[in-house]
Structures are given as structure tokens and as C-alpha cells.
Amino acid sequence: MNPKKLVSRLLTVLCGSVLLYWTAAYAADYPTRQIELVVVTQAGGGTDLLARTFADVAKKYLPQPIGVVNKPGGGGAVGYTEIAASRPDGYRIGVGNVEISMLPHMGVARFTAEDFTPIAMLNVEPGAITVKEDAPWKTVEEFLSYAKDNPGKVRVGNSGTGGIWHLAAAALEDKTGVKFNHIPYDGANPAVVALLGGHIEAVTVSPAEVVNHVRGGKLRILGIMADQRSKGFDEVPTLKENGIDVTISTWRGIVVPKGTPKNVVDVLIDATRKTANDQSFRDALVKLNMTWHYAEAPQYQEVINRDNAFFKALMGKLGIAK
């Protein structure tokens, strides 16, 4: 970027934020100081990058900056416990992932999905069945019939036991009666590497997590666990099209602790709506290989409730629930 352009851009941002400061300051007292956005994973993961991008773009729409704070540990249990237990004044908000509807059933968390008030959903990624390009299976049926004939032989990698992609594979077992050999890895990436090396037969992670290798001709997606086909993977059928009723996705959004005052929630909802619909935010998500999916608070709440009930039942069946 040439220096002139940089200076002019900086000036625009500066003027813009000063203007916005005044308009927002009249709307409500909140926020008068920096807002903490808690991310329950370590710096550098998908959720972290989403949060940092969000915080960056949100500067335009909030009079105070958002600072990202990482509170990793316990697959998210540490961070969510902290968000749920923090003072509901809007100065500590969090990125709420699908885990808030899963962890409470595992007996490892001191919060429930009801402890959070949703602001808005920003991103959804469905699960998918992915195999190596040179694997003998071209369709989901072929893959599943092989798995049915060879119970416990098909090794399916996931991002960690009790994690979303383990449950995706488990839900598939539950619906189709096949038996997989689940192999947990420390995150989706190592599982994909193991698949590339031919050490496992399939992974059930999201299409976004394998897209580079699919385009590079190393891996093949057989089916997607969503209601509709995914953008960018239009030729890949959903499992529903094959008559298998499994839809599982991970989602990310902004949440606040329950009991946050309405005027604060409204400010956040408004700023989040503008941020999420900002072209630079949408562009950044595309570059991060993430699917932009904006949903307002009521729909977000519905998704949380639905998944909360679904995972409770599924985890109970699997014997993971406590």
C-alpha cells in the first residue's frame, strides 16, 4: 500500500470513528470503556481469527474498541465457565461456539446453554465425509456399505473425543447402523494430515477444513451433513439427498452472560449486525475459508436450544453424557 493511500485510509477511519463516537454516545452510556471478547481457544485457531477479524471491523461501529482475550483449556470449559460467571454488564462478551450446547452434558462444565444470551450468529460449518482421492468409494452409499460389511474396520478421524466432529461420525453410526473406529486427534488439522498420509480412511470435519486439499486433488468430499448443498461445493450431495437424515454443523456467534441489561444487549446486537454485514468482514471470512452465516438473536437462540436437546439425547445414547 502506498503511503498516501495509507494516510487517507487512516484519516477516514479516524473521522468515521469520531463521528460514530458522538452518535453512539447519545444513544446510550454503554460502552464507556473497552469491551473484552473472550475466545475459549488458543490464539491462532479458526475461532480466534474470526474473533480478531470481528473485533477489528467492529471498531467502526462501536465507540470503544473490542479486545480479544484467549481463555483456552478443557475444550472450552474454562473459557465458557468464565464468560457465564462474569458480571453481566456487557464489558465481557464471548464467542459462543456449538460447544456451549455440548459441554454441559459431559459433566465437565459449570455452566449450561441457558447461562448465555445470544447476540448474533456469524458463521456455520456443516460436517462432511471426506476420503482420500484414491479411495475406492465414490459415493456415500459405497462408503457406508463398505463400512457396514467391515464393522470397526473403517478408521474415522475426528477433532477430539466428545467434540463436534466425533459426534458427527457417531450420529452417522446411530442413523445407519454402521460401526466406525473413531480416532481422536488434537484438532481437525492433525486429523486431515493423517488422512492425507493414508493412516485413516475418512474424516468427518467441515468442508472448509479440507477445501485446500480437495482443490489440490488430494481428497474427495463424499457428502455434506447439511440441509442444503454448500456454496463452493455445489456438486457434492447432502446426506439427506441420500436418504440419511443427519445434519450436524458447528457454529460461531457472539454471546453475553445471562442477565445482561436490555439496552446493553441492544447496542451489541446493533453493532454486531452492522459488523457482520460489513463487506470487509464478509471478505475476511471468505479468505479464512469460513462460511458467513448471519442470524439474528431469536434464530440463534433457536439453534442453541435445538442443538442442546439434540446433543443431550445423542451423548446420552453414546454414553459420553454424565
Place this chain on the structure above:
Amino acid sequence: MYEIDMLFKGFANLANDPVTLLLALIGVMLGIVIGVLPGLTATLGVAILLPFTFGMDPLSGILMISGVFFGGIYGGSITAILLKIPGTPAAAATAMDGYALTQKGKAGLALGTATFSSCIGGTLSVFMLIFLSPLLAQFALEFSAAETFALAIFGLSIITSVSGDSLIKGLIAGFAGLLLSTVGLDPMSAFPRFTGGFTALFNVPFVPVMIGLFAASEAFKSLGEEQTRHELKVFIGRVIPPWSEFRGLIVTILRSSGLGIIVGIIPGAGADVASFVAYNEAKRFSKNPENFGKGELKAVAACESGANSCTGGDLLPMLTLGIPGDAVTAIMLGALTMQGLQPGPLLFKEHASLVFTLFAGMLFCYVALLVVGLSSLRLMGKVLEMPRSVLSPMILALSVVGAYAINNSMFDVGLMLLVGVVGFFMQRWEYPPSPVVLALIMGPMAESNFRRALSLSGGSFDFLYTRPITAGLLLIAIITLLVPVLQRRIHIGK
């Protein structure tokens, strides 16, 4: 040759782009600062920097991130040598002999050697990246759980060489570390073990434990010493190692760089593993292994060249296959894709000019690291001229901040202080801290990969001897374990 030609074109591109060079330089400086501060790791630095690179052109953005990555790995060694605070896990191995050299009044020599070794190791790894990428890329995919398990076992066997005078005490410390590493969520079934109800203990907070063992224990120790000896100051001495000293290090640096590159290529193993492995091999090949742990310059050279050559190794599978081996390269993968560049075999063909300019820039980063490092060492060395009574509380304060910063958790601060007290008594009774750190790095790696390998093989133990890499590594581990024991036997026999 095609590569050399392209590399020169890359340098020419860079020379026409002073802003990019400046950004790379800033990246290196930032990285060194982040590395120096305990608790701030290269990963964190890269993650924080990433959003700022969105607006830059691809070359500047990626180069700046590389600069932070390289600087971060190197910076950890400075505090490790001067104050025995490993700024990053990789520097824990450097701290052993580096700090011993400082106590001998050879801080400058140790720092200078660390800087030169880092630069040489890093530069070699970038050259390997330029010339051998396609050859070595496939090696990364060969590594499944069984191979990684064997690597971890080899890593654990290094306990014998970092134990100091008493092998028994080293093994006791190592096993204590292994026990500690079982605390947390079971890697396969996610069942909480020995957590006592603390969610913060679901993953063993490794960095706070390390800071407590090395830095806080040292501060506690000096609290117990007489505070009147103000005159006992340590000076930094000359920074650039004399040729006569350096000549003896060249073989060590080359060997360690080779090891570091290989460890870097292996997914899931990073600079921390590389520096310990390099230390072990330097000791194995040394004529005076008994000097290791007491201030051996070769140890510093080995650890630092090993850790820094890991950077190129880490980048290799990421650039050629699009598979990141650790957190830093995962972020860099994100950065590349954000810039519209898909890593993989095609990257080298479609964006050859950019890729080779990037390599040229990485070489520039390492030269910058050498210059920035050497010119700032004297300034940093001033720390040593402070009286201990002032320095010790500052070390303690830095330890608290570092333990907090890694997870933003007060629990970790408490844990760090507790471990500091334990470390104080370990030091008093001459139990070495390095085996504990080593066990905490390798223990979870060994456990999860052993169980993963078992589950991959359907419960059969065949993988222990049917896979050549696994069997080879396990054999080296056994040799590493048995040799010191046998040597002692022979010694006593005489």
C-alpha cells in the same frame, strides 16, 4: 540452476521494495521482544499480528509474520541465558548451559554464540526449503501416530543426558514430570484425570510450570542468600565469539541444524523438541560430555541452531503440501490463504516469483536477526550489572506476568508460584529441573500417540516393530537410555 536464478531475482525484487524490508525488520524486532518476555510465545505474537497484515500486500504480510516467528524463537534464548527465564519452551534447554556460562562471567560469549547459531541454523533451514522442498515434503506424511510416539519416547530418553551429576535424581525428576503430565483430560476419552475439580487443570498449564521451575525458583533462592554482596556483579564480556572458540562449534551447529530441520518437518514436533534433541546429540558426540550442564558453549550452540533450523522445517510441509505442523504455521497458512495464495505443490509453479522473493526475504530476516541481536546484546546485558537484590524481585514480577499472559488466568499464577517453591527445594537437594520440562513436553505426546497408534492398528502392538521409522527411533531411544548406565558400570568396574 533454476532455484539459484529465481533466488537472485527474488533478491532483486526485494531490493526494489524497501517498505517490505522495513516491515520484515520490524517483524524480527517485534519477535525478539515477544520471545524475550516469558509467557509471550511466537504463536501469540503471530496471532496478534495477523489482522494487521490483512491490509498489506502478500509479500510484506507474510514476511513480517515470518520475522516475528524467527525472532520469537531466537528471543527466548536471551532471558534464558541472562536470567534463567526461558522466554519460550524451546529455550528451556538453552537455559541449562547458557545460565551456567553467565554465572561464570561468560554471558556475552553465550549470547553471541546463541545469536550466531540461531542465524546459521535458520539460514540453513531456509536454504533447505529452497532446494530440497519437493524431496522432503513426502516425509512429513510418513509420520503417523506410531512414528510420533517413537519420537516422543526418544525425547524422553534424553532425560539421561539432561540429568546432570546424578542419573537417579534426574530419573526421579523425569518420572515426577511424567506423573504431572497425566493430569488433565484423557487424550482419547476426554475423561478428566486428577483435576480435583479445577477446570483450569484440564490441560496441564505447561508454560507456568516451566517458568516456576526455572525462574521463580531462582528468585526464591536468591531471596535466601545474603543481600549485602552488592559488589558481586557479573559483566557481559565480549559478544562476538573469538574464531578459536567458534571453530570448535561449527560441526555441532551443522549437525544440530540438520536435526532441527528434520524435527521441524515432522508434524506436531516443534522447536522445543528440536532443541532438546540437538542438545542430546551434541552431548553424545562430545569428547567431554561431563561438561554439559555446567556451562558448555557447544550446548548453547546446539540448542539454538536446532530450535531455529526448525523454522524452515516447519514451513516446508505447510508451503509444499498445505499441512501445518504446529500453531504458528497454521496461522501462516491462514495468512497465505487470506492473501489468495493456496499453499501446495502448485504454489511453487503458479507463484514462483513471489515464493522465491519470500525465501529471499526470509534469508534477509535471518541476517536482520543477527544484526539486531548482536547490537542489542550489550544493552540487554546491562541487566546483569543490577544488584541481585533489585533483580530478583523483578524476575519474580516477570514470572507472574508471564504465567498470567499465556492463558490470562490467575490460577496459572498460583500454580507457577507453587511450582517455584517446589523448584526451590529441588535446587537445594540437587534435583535437575530440565527432566521435568522434558517429561511435560514428551509425556502427553507419547501417551496420546501410543493410544492412537493402538487404535489405528486395531489393538495390535505390531506397529512397534513393523514400521521402520518407529523401530529405528525406539532403538536409538534404548541406546540413549542404556549407554550412560553401561558407561558407569564400566567405570565402576575399573
